[in-house]
Amino acid sequence: MPAAVSSFAHRASFRRLAAPFLLALLLGQVALSPAAARESDSQPSLPFSQSLAAALSQDELVAAWYQARDYRPLWTGASDTARRSALLAALELAPDHGLPVARYDLAGLRRALGAVRTEGDVGRIEARLTRAYLDWAGDLSSGLLTPSEIDSTIVREISRKDPLLLLRAMEQGDPEQVLRDLLPRSDIYAQLMRAKFELEEIAATQGWGPAVPGDTLKPGDQGERFLALRNRLIAMGYLAPTATAVYDRAVQSAVMSFQRAHGLPADGVAGGDTIAEINKSPQDRIRSVLVAMERERWMDIDRSGRMIWVNLPDFTTEIVDDGRVTFRTRTVIGREDMERRTPEFSDMMNHMVVNPSWGVPRSIIVGEYLPLLQRNPNALSHMQVVDRNGRVLSRGSVNFSAYTARSFPFGMRQPPGDSNALGKVKFMFPNKYNIYLHDTPSKNLFAHDKRAYSHGCIRLADPFDFAHALFRTQAPEIEREFNSTLKGGKETPVKLEVKVPIHIVYFTAYPEGKGRIGYRRDVYGRDARLWSALEAAGVVAAPVSH
Incomplete structure (x- = not known):
């Protein structure tokens, strides 16, 4: 136990x-x-x-x-x-x-x-x-x-x-x-269970009070809508009891704390997304916790030692050592359409590749690139067309219009370089889903709070720092060696002497610091489907008393 x-x-x-x-x-x-x-x-x-x-x-x-x-x-x-x-x-x-x-x-x-x-x-x-x-x-x-x-x-x-x-x-x-x-x-399971009990107690009384009407509230605002916001923040434990009638610094700080706990930009303004999360009922949160408990029952993993933890709805990747987060970076995950969503699974990371080339997945070649090449054989000039043996072919030797998506026999590859879709480094845990972690030249996407833009792989905002943190235990001079390899420009694999477990997970409710549960939005709708299945199997959330 x-x-x-x-x-x-x-x-x-x-x-x-x-x-x-x-x-x-x-x-x-x-x-x-x-x-x-x-x-x-x-x-x-x-x-x-x-x-x-x-x-x-x-x-x-x-x-x-x-x-x-x-x-x-x-x-x-x-x-x-x-x-x-x-x-x-x-x-x-x-x-x-x-x-x-x-x-x-x-x-x-x-x-x-x-x-x-x-x-x-x-x-x-x-x-x-x-x-x-x-x-x-x-x-x-x-x-x-x-x-x-x-x-x-x-x-x-x-x-x-x-x-x-x-x-x-x-x-x-x-x-x-x-x-x-x-x-x-x-211990995660016990913390989720405790949160469930606490939420049930809240649901059985008056909840967190009336919902906050309207869209946006900001510092300096007053009136009935502000009072509903103030009272709800007090009931949730983010704001100390106060009779203030104005959106002051204390309220702004409470809103920022709430935003951080719910994966929202912590700007202190109660905008539409923040109000929507504040208005979630205890019943809504109980469902999220129940789904998280089911997910935790699936996670038969050893949390001692080192692991890599990618929580998709949190848009983050962490290195965790003996239960303590020692590195954290923002991520971009797969798009929301079913074909691009990043799957959930666990594996073992075993190496990184510095200055990687990008072998374009077949689905992208025939679904996106082949139609472009059929219209203009010189399109996508930064890409190489390769045969089954990996030999680069000249564009003039291929009649792209002669092939369909099913019959197209060639592959495509983007060589290492500043514009490579994988950036300067990728981190590999070979799997049949062709998912890995990598750098990206599209740095602007990390400024968004909801970051579902990729074809399925996981892009890191700080890939070099991730490499340093990951390899430092086996190579104390990793930064110097890594930088030297980068400057060489040659595609170079670097093996991890000790494989590291990587867990790609999807928790919209998960314990954070000081015993509080953090909540995230259900970006792929997976939790909604899981809750429907749990409910169909007979699981119930505690009813709210009226």
């Missing part, structure tokens, strides 16, 4: 998580009826075995496991009380984790346990408890959803636990510890 979760359990704000579990352990042990109690752990009765086998007939793997152990019970035997009670208590926590209560049918399980009359009934409830346990274990440890089924650009590989290993762990281990070990191992 993560240290943060362990300490969090002792805090008052975490009582809602711990209390149902402890109460069930102390008081909630479910006793089977006398008819069920006759069933023996060592030699199950034929009615028990037959009903269990029938109930598991659609699950060959689990059925084979029970068959191999002569249908001995895991949950309903005379010595299984602690195991059964621990599971039922854990299932009570489904709402706290943003998981669907109905999926595990805790109420139905309790009713069935209380209504057992025959050993056949016991066999059937044994199967139901096993199914509930495996569903719970899988959902909590690796997520309820299969992300690629919801959005094809979420290509993260999910590590699913082996059902047989889960059953063996419960059979052989301490049931409480086995269930605790299913929790996501990062």
Whole structure:
């Protein structure tokens, strides 16, 4: 169990998580009826075995496991009380984790346990408890959803636990510890859960007050619209309680703090985008947190040591060392249309290329460049046309009009240079999506707060500084060596002696400094699709009281 979760359990704000579990352990042990109690752990009765086998007939793997152990019970035997009670208590926590209560049918399980009359009934409830346990274990440890089924650009590989290993762990281990070990191992998950509880408390009362009407408010403004802004900032914790009737420096500072926490330009003016974010309800934020918790359940990663963290809706790339951000730069990500969106996945960065050439992706060649070349063979003069062996061809030797997008047999490459689309350096983690980090000559795009302009790759605002930070541990003179290689102008790969994990993620709600959750806009609409899928699966956000 993560240290943060362990300490969090002792805090008052975490009582809602711990209390149902402890109460069930102390008081909630479910006793089977006398008819069920006759069933023996060592030699199950034929009615028990037959009903269990029938109930598991659609699950060959689990059925084979029970068959191999002569249908001995895991949950309903005379010595299984602690195991059964621990599971039922854990299932009570489904709402706290943003998981669907109905999926595990805790109420139905309790009713069935209380209504057992025959050993056949016991066999059937044994199967139901096993199914509930495996569903719970899988959902909590690796997520309820299969992300690629919801959005094809979420290509993260999910590590699913082996059902047989889960059953063996419960059979052989301490049931409480086995269930605790299913929790996501990062402190991030505990912080998101705490934020969920806090937002639910706010939603259950008066929220953050009336929304702010209109578009823009700026320093010096007064009136009802300003008072709505002031009161909402106070309710959200960005402004100390005040009776000021004018948009003064304190309010301006509060607006700037809010803007920084929501990825907006921190200019202190409550413009349209800022007002829109201020007017988000606790309910809206709960949904963002629930989606973030699901995403965190997918992230079975080791956060110790060094990693590269690219959060797409934050438009940033970070180097993180043992949980501490040691370098941060702005990024440009893929455009918002489906074909250009940057996918989410994890990989290992293994080298950089100084003075890179750009091998133009096939989709760009036939979709954008071929039509230009068919109209004018001398277009795109900065690009080389190459054959399958990489040999440069003269433009006059190619009849571009003779080919279609499907039949065009050539590639295109832009040699190293000041105008190269990849700039002066690219950072490689070879992957089938052809995504990498790179420099760019289009520096003006980094001035925008919403930076979705690329064909899918990730452009860095400070690529040289990123290279220095990334390679400094293996090459203390990296700046001098890097600058020397740059001046040479030759395409040069530089290997990382120790590969660095890179995680391209999409969190619109994520813990930031001082325990506050930062929120970002759903630039690709992925969170909206994930929430719809969670809601369809039975996940609910706490209703707002009126």
